[in-house]
Every structure is written in structure tokens, then in C-alpha cells.
Amino acid sequence: MSIDDIAASIRSMEIRGAAEIARRAAEALREEAEAYRGADAHELWTRMQKGKATLLASRPTAVSLWNGVQSVFKGTSPEMEAEVLRRTIVSNADTFIRRSKEAVDIIGRIGSKRIRDGDRVLTHCNSKAALSVIIQAHKDGKRIEAFVTESRPWRQGLLTARDLAEAGIRPNLIVDSAARWLMKDVDVVVVGADTICSNGALINKIGTSQIALAAHEARVPFLVAAETFKFSPKTMYGELVEIEERGSSEVVRLDEVPEGTRVLNPVFDATPPEYIDAIITEVGVVPPSAAYEIIVKELGHEFIFERN
Ligand code: RI2
Secondary structure (H helix, E strand, O other), rough: HHHHHHHHHHHHHOOOHHHHHHHHHHHHHHHHHHHHHHHOOHHHOOOHHHHHHHHOOOOOOHHHHHHHHHHHHHOOOOOHHHHHHHHHHHHHHHHHHHHHHHHHHHHHHHHHHOOOOEEEEEEOOOHHHHHHHHHHHHHHHOOEEEEEOOOOOOOHHHHHHHHHHHHOOOOEEHHHHHHHHHHOOEEEEEOOOEOHHHHHHHEEEEOHHHHHHHHHHHOOOOOOOOOOHOOOHHHHOOOOOOOEEOOHOOOOOHHHHHOOOOOEEEEEEOOOOHOOOEEEEEEEOOHHHHHHHHHOOOOOOOOOOOOO
């Protein structure tokens, strides 16, 4: 698939999930570099930069996409010979894809220890990282009752129900608005992440913050399963995370509502760090207050502020 096709599929959400969009973008950049057979480094560099911009413009919220693309270009420069540039991009993309898959597995093995035998676990949307925790706990022999929110408007909860059923866990599906009512019967909440800000705030599927609030009120631990490339270096510099707004047709048909009705469709929201008990990463379980350290140590982003 070409870069344009991948970007279009990410935009239309045929390809979705914060880690998956990053991996597919890295793959597309690798293919673009491999397909270039010329020796003109400038031309290859220009093509790659164009591809990078197209992919980054496909969806604005998940920093995983940005981090994934950045890591593909690690150590590259327009001064490199075409062959060296090509090889560096291919090897970087492969490394990113391999490590991101390993991370999900490690998160599962670490996170499983936070789930006890007999726990009733609630999850929201469809996060491979969160599912890795729940499914690993099941594989470790713990009896689990899983509650899955529908996750309107895209209903990714149905994907989660299928993923759990395939792993041998019977899912209980609920509408999003049942989350607070149900919280009295929940032992732990596990969700994924699209972006974690430098102050520890979580940006995830719309509705996550309401679930966190309900969990906080009911004293139910709220865990986030997130690879380190879901942490945002950009937020260290004060940049605000753009919350994606998608079309109203995803929510309702226009002939179902009175003329003139404004239909809003924000697809992510922000959960304050106070509502997060722990973040399970591939480098260990950390509190939200460790976000800055993860960005500096694991992503290698030293805070350097250009004063002029
Ligand atoms: P993994 C998804 O976004 C959900 O918000 C989910 O929690 C997050 O990505 C992380 O998913 P969308 O693409 O990377 O469905 O853990 O809008 O699979």
C-alpha cells in the first residue's frame, strides 16, 4: 500500500488503534524508501519528508503516530548518501515495529500481576495494550469477569468483546452510560492510551474520563496500559493535544434530528493524573507523575528550549 493509501485508511479508521496506526505508518515509510531505486539522496529525502507530512496529517491526537514516524527518521539527514539513508530508514522502521509488538507482550506480563483471581475488570474502547493485560491474566489462570463498554460512536467495544471471546473470556457488553451504575460491581479498570502528557494526563477514547471519575468515586483502581511511545515529548514544550473532531454522520443521521441541530463528535478526552492509579509500560509500572522521566529517559527527549 502506498503512503497515500495508508494515510487515507488511517483517516477513515479502517486502520485504527494508537499503536497500529504508528506501526502501519512506519511500514509505509519503509516501503517508500525501499521502492526508491535511484541514487539521488536529495530526491529520496524530499519524498520521505512528503510521506512523513502526509502520514502525520492523517489523525491528530495519538502521539504514537508522531513518535513512530520520528523514530523512523532517527539519525537521518539530507546529507546522507541515498543508499545509507534508505538502509537507515528501513532498519529504524523494522526496529520500531518489532519493539512496539514486544512492548504489548511485556505490558501484558507485567499488568497481569495487577489482576487478582476472580477480579471483575472493566475496559473501554479497543486497546491492544489493555487487552494484553486482561488476556495474560486469564492465561495465568485467573478467573476474570470482563465488562466492555460499547464505545460509541464507532462501537470498538464490539471488537473488544470479540478479542476477549477469542481468548476464552466471556465478555459482558454494556452501553457507555451504564459505566457508573456498574462500577459498584467492578474491581479494576484497565484502559489504553492514545497520548500521555508530560504532566501524566491521559488522552484516550471519549468517555474514558467519565469512567475514571466513576472509578475514583467508587475507589476502584484505574490502570492505564501504555507503551512508552504513547508519551508525548511535545507536551513538555507546552503544546496542547489536539482532540480530534470527526463528522456528525458517525453519531447520527441528519434526518433523525431537527433541522439546525449541531451534532458534536469529539473522539478523545483528557483524564487528569489524579484519577490514574498506575501506568503499565514495557519499562515497568509507573505513576502518572513519572511521565516526564519516561519522555526524557526512554524517548531520549532532553528538554532544550530555544530562547531566541
Ligand atoms: P492500542 C484507540 O483509538 C483507543 O482510544 C484505544 O484506547 C487507543 O487507540 C490505544 O489502542 P482509536 O484509533 O494502541 O480507536 O492500545 O480512535 O491498541
